[in-house]
Amino acid sequence: MTHSQISRLLGAPLEWEHGYPSRDAMTLVTVSNGQGEKSVLISSRGIRVVDSTEYVLAPRERVIAKRNPVKDALQISTKVAGWLVVSILLLFTCANVAGLVDSRVVLTGSMIPSINPGDLVISASPTRLKPDKGDVVIYTGKKFDGTTVASFAHRIIGGNAVSGFEVKGDNNPNPDVQKPVLSEIEGVVFFIIPLVGKLLSPQVFILLLLCGFGIWLIVDAFRDEE
Known part of the structure; x- marks a missing residue:
């Protein structure tokens, strides 16, 4: 069992120290990154590449979520639309202040x-x-x-x-x-x-604030789940 062998199998430099374990002792080493994860099982029989899910359940912080094209496109569209609205409002405000x-x-x-x-x-x-x-x-x-x-x-x-x-x-x-x-x-x-004038009324403005706060809570909850 060598450091180079483990590092080569996992694709990452590792320093491994071990004593004299019993014949039945086994060690599972997992390395994860943005491309996925690799695991090796170290036992008295040697080192072999394995699927870690067959041995343990990965903790939440190490689970790499699969990319969702629809969700990614929706997030990008939302950001672009948001920046576009902000840009238009900023441009209009400047033109209004300048008297144009x-x-x-x-x-x-x-x-x-x-x-x-x-x-x-x-x-x-x-x-x-x-x-x-x-x-x-x-x-x-x-x-x-x-x-x-x-x-x-x-x-x-x-x-x-x-x-x-x-x-x-x-x-x-x-x-x-x-x-x-x-x-x-x-x-x-x-x-x-x-209808912009109607949206500027106090009652509608408060309602919009409450709706915006509710949407923010929902989005934040989904982020926590991820």
């Missing part, structure tokens, strides 16, 4: 079905995105005396930047009385995210 875009939650149903209450509309300044017929614009609504009322998101159906745009809510029977000029156009809508 603006975001608002629609509160009324005047633009149904194109835009519903609770939808988030993202707009760009009219100096960056020229308003034209068919575009949905956000304009400053005013009374006849010039007092500001609120901001409205309606569609341009006619007019021009000089004499004023004719605007109308898709769900309204008649055009708006006010014809906003270019200086009253706050932004031109170029992207709509449905």
Whole structure:
């Protein structure tokens, strides 16, 4: 029995010390790595390669789980999707802070079905995105005396930047009385995210937090089992 023989069979350098065991004494040596495991049985008859599961049950920390292609693909997809969402949110936040875009939650149903209450509309300044017929614009609504009322998101159906745009809510029977000029156009809508405004309500936000915590517990439990 030599060190080199054991090391060669197991594929790993080992230092082996032994005394004078009884004739029936046997020793099982197992070496495991990412490719699997190898075992040798040392007895008075010599050394031979064996399957360790025929002699002992491997402890949990030494059991090498088989790779699951579906699970691996799911984990990679989840990570990619997560980083993609984070990147988009970060990019949007930077653009919003820099004043390149603006975001608002629609509160009324005047633009149904194109835009519903609770939808988030993202707009760009009219100096960056020229308003034209068919575009949905956000304009400053005013009374006849010039007092500001609120901001409205309606569609341009006619007019021009000089004499004023004719605007109308898709769900309204008649055009708006006010014809906003270019200086009253706050932004031109170029992207709509449905239902985001409703998700920002306190009740829904708390519910999402609880759901997220529950998902985290489930994922953590599966990790422990592995």
